[in-house]
Amino acid sequence: MSASSHGRAGRIVHVAFCTGVFVFLIAPILVMMPLSFNAEPYFTFTDGMLRLDPEAYSLRWYREIVGNEAWTRGFVNSMVIGIAATLLATALGTLAALGLSSRAMPARRLVTSVLISPLVTPVIISATGMFLFYGRVLPDLFGLNLVQTHLGLILAHTALGTPFVVVTVTATLSGFDANLTRAAASLGAAPWRVFWKVQLPLIAPGVISGALFAFATSFEEVVVVLFMAGVDQRTIPLQMWSGIREQISPAILAVATFLITFAVLLLLTVEWLRRRGAARATA
Numbered sequence: 001m002s003a004s005s006h007g008r009a010g011r012i013v014h015v016a017f018c019t020g021v022f023v024f025l026i027a028p029i030l031v032m033m034p035l036s037f038n039a040e041p042y043f044t045f046t047d048g049m050l051r052l053d054p055e056a057y058s059l060r061w062y063r064e065i066v067g068n069e070a071w072t073r074g075f076v077n078s079m080v081i082g083i084a085a086t087l088l089a090t091a092l093g094t095l096a097a098l099g100l101s102s103r104a105m106p107a108r109r110l111v112t113s114v115l116i117s118p119l120v121t122p123v124i125i126s127a128t129g130m131f132l133f134y135g136r137v138l139p140d141l142f143g144l145n146l147v148q149t150h151l152g153l154i155l156a157h158t159a160l161g162t163p164f165v166v167v168t169v170t171a172t173l174s175g176f177d178a179n180l181t182r183a184a185a186s187l188g189a190a191p192w193r194v195f196w197k198v199q200l201p202l203i204a205p206g207v208i209s210g211a212l213f214a215f216a217t218s219f220e221e222v223v224v225v226l227f228m229a230g231v232d233q234r235t236i237p238l239q240m241w242s243g244i245r246e247q248i249s250p251a252i253l254a255v256a257t258f259l260i261t262f263a264v265l266l267l268l269t270v271e272w273l274r275r276r277g278a279a280r281a282t283a
Contacts, residue, residue, distance in 0.1 A: 013236050029260060036061055036253035043250060060255040072253070074239035075165060079234065082218040089214040092158070093165025094207055098199070100166070101173040116163040123160075123176075123223045130156045131227040148230030161214030169214065172206025205273040216266055220259065246267035 039058035040046055048056025065071040096115055100108055117128055126272070132157070135147035146152030176199070184194045222237035229238060236255060243252050 089161035097169035164213035166212030168210035
C-alpha cells in the first residue's frame, strides 16, 4: 500500500473516530430538542412524532414558559445577575491579567493559582464557602447579610466568572508586543490612555471571549444559587431544578433547548473572536 493510501486510510479512521465521539457526547443532548415540540405532556416520542405527523408537534411548551410568571421572573433574574456579574468579572479579570503579565509582579505564579482556583475547586465547596462567608462571616463582622439578595448572587457569580477572564486575557497578552506600550509612553501618553488606545483594542477578542464565558457561567449556574437564592432570586437553572423535583413538565425541555441554542451561539462567537484575533496577530 502506498504512502498516499495510508494517509487516506488514516484520515478516514480519524474522521470516523471523531464522528463517533461527537455523536456519543451530543446525541443525549440533541434528543431533547425535538421532544420540546411534543404536543402531548410526555417525555417520550409519541407515535405521531415518529410518523412525522404535523399535529403531533406543537409550540405549547414554549408558549407556557413565555406566559408563566415563574419562568419569566427566572429569566429576568438570570439576565440581571449574569450581566452585572459579567461586567464585574470582566473588569476585575482584565486588570488582574494586565498585572500578571508584568514581569515586575511579585509571586506571579502564586497569585495566578489563587485567581484561577475556582476553576478546579468543586462547585459544591465554593457554594458552601460563599454561603458561610456571605451569611455568617459578613453579618458577624459588619452586620451585612448578603444571602438571599441579588447583590450576594452577583458577587458570588463574579468570583466564579473572573478566572475565565483572567485565563483568556492572559493568553491574549502572551502575544502582545510590549514595545507598543513603551512607544506610546515615550510619546507622552498617560497610562490610562495607553490602555484605552493601545492595549484594549488589541486584546479585545480575549476580553470579549472571557466576558462571554463569565456570562455563560453565571447564566447556567445552579449550585451556588441553591445555597444563596431566595424566592425573589430564582434563576432559570433553579427554576428547572425545582420543576424536575416538584412538577415534571415538558416546558423544562423547551428551556433546555433555549440553553443549548445559547451555548452553541456562544461557542460560535468565541471561535469567531479567536480567528479574528489570530488574523490580527498575523497581520
